[in-house]
Amino acid sequence: GENVEQHPSTLSVQEGDSAVIKCTYSDSASNYFPWYKQELGKRPQLIIDIRSNVGEKKDQRIAVTLNKTAKHFSLHITETQPEDSAVYFCAASSLGGYQKVTFGIGTKLQVIP
Amino acid sequence: DAGITQSPRHKVTETGTPVTLRCHQTENHRYMYWYRQDPGHGLRLIHYSYGVKDTDKGEVSDGYSVSRSKTEDFLLTLESATSSQTSVYFCAISLEQTAEAFFGQGTRLTVV
Numbered sequence: 764g765e766n767v768e769q770h771p772s773t774l775s776v777q778e779g780d781s782a783v784i785k786c787t788y789s790d791s792a793s794n795y796f797p798w799y800k801q802e803l804g805k806r807p808q809l810i811i812d813i814r815s816n817v818g819e820k821k822d823q824r825i826a827v828t829l830n831k832t833a834k835h836f837s838l839h840i841t842e843t844q845p846e847d848s849a850v851y852f853c854a855a856s857s858l859g860g861y862q863k864v865t866f867g868i869g870t871k872l873q874v875i876p
Numbered sequence: 877d878a879g880i881t882q883s884p885r886h887k888v889t890e891t892g893t894p895v896t897l898r899c900h901q902t903e904n905h906r907y908m909y910w911y912r913q914d915p916g917h918g919l920r921l922i923h924y925s926y927g928v929k930d931t932d933k934g935e936v937s938d939g940y941s942v943s944r945s946k947t948e949d950f951l952l953t954l955e956s957a958t959s960s961q962t963s964v965y966f967c968a969i970s971l972e973q974t975a976e977a978f979f980g981q982g983t984r985l986t987v988v
Contacts, residue, residue, distance in 0.1 A: 764935070769918075795975040806966065806979040807919070852918060858975045861926050862907045863934075864968070868918035 765790040769867025786853035793855040882980035895954040899967030907970040908950040912963040
């Protein structure tokens with residue numbers, strides 16, 4: 764089955780700096796890679812995703828990159844703000860079939876004002 | 877919230893008792909999932925369903941069973957609760973056309 768590894772597990776950055784979280788996956792059949800943000804005491808919420816036919820996607824201060832050959836993908840947050848502090852999860856899935864969604868262990872991001 | 881409701885939201889139960897958590901969705905989604913969330917382990921898949929009466933095990937299925945007798949409900953049962961099953965449980969659905977997943981509010985279960 765799919766295995767998703769995520770690092771680092773914790774990350775502290777100064778406000779205004781950039782943050783990068785990296786994930787690798789094992790199943791070459793995976794073709795959908797979402798990222799979730801979970802604030803304390805709340806449910807995970809989708810913030811951005813990328814599909815296997817795209818190498819990069821950007822949404823304001825957030826961007827994701829995908830390297831299918833190396834089976835890794837990354838989340839980049841620029842100009843970090845205190846409200847970016849949360850736990851971030853990467854995941855891998857495939858459209859159709861069993862559509863099983865496998866998550867990484869999460870990265871706790873702290874943005875220091 | 878993709879019309880997902882989990883119940884109960886909080887539960888304290890004793891070791892050895894059976895417990896059933898309910899996930900209810902109102903939008904006819906085919907795919908449903910149960911995850912548990914524990915510090916240092918992220919979101920681990922317990923069981924998932926790809927249709928009515930179609931379910932399969934995830935990576936941490938021991939001690940858990942599920943049932944899906946109708947599209948809208950996905951039940952997670954702990955046959956005999958143990959302290960190691962103290963956790964936050966999340967139900968999720970994914971969209972068939974895009975694979976985007978959405979979560980319920982979560983259930984905090986404490987086994988004493």
